[in-house]
Amino acid sequence: MDNIQIKRSLFDHTIGLLQRSLDLRTFRHRILSDNVANSENPDFTPKEVSFQKVLQETMQGRSAGFIRTTHSHHLSGDVPGTVEVASSAEGIQLDQEMAKLAENNLMFQAGVQALLKKFEGIKTVIQEGGR
Template sequence: MALQIFGNTVELLGKTLDLRAKRQGLISSNLANVETPNFTPSDLSFEKELKNAVSKGSSARLDVTNPRHIPLKGGTQQLDRVQGDVLETPDKAEGPDGNSVAMETEMGRLAENQIMYNASIQLLNKKFDGIKLAIKGS
């Protein structure tokens, strides 16, 4: 039902929020370990994988194996498979204790990720506001 009302937008925004939350946790962990000896920071890369899933999903079709099946467009299965890649992101200037967390870099990533998360929330709210407006008829 949600696919018929929203298309893939709600599923895409939901997946984006999940991945951004996961990335926020990784960045927070990096900041929490800024003084841990031999700690290597990590980050979550998912944008390219998400774009590929969206482009594949738009052309994918579900097979109708019975004449009584309702034909649907594919797409959400591709989004479900996106998990992102956790990558180590050591700073070039490793400290004397082996820690390679650059606090300034991590704070920048944290801020950027939070802005993108908030933007996704706002887009999702606009989608729901449009549906509310259509239901009210005003």
């Protein structure tokens, strides 16, 4: 295996996709938390992040980009078309939103574990490579 093949296998697109997935999970958590926080507000319209759609576009290289804000005065990280207004005329169903939050949290944790495994593999290759 030559150096180019080693670099490609170590630093494939998996890390970037996992990072993007974690960013989107964080963004979705923010949207769902906003829905829960406004569950008593009759004028509030719940929103949803089209996670699957954005990740699919990312994998196909068509993503418009995902901007992460690090300060409250920065521009919004919302990507047009990723946040959709819920079609429910009933408003927010608190139990459903809480279930979505729990599922999103589990998926985030799974993504973190996958990323850790990827980095452990890279660490092993680096440590064992000189032997």
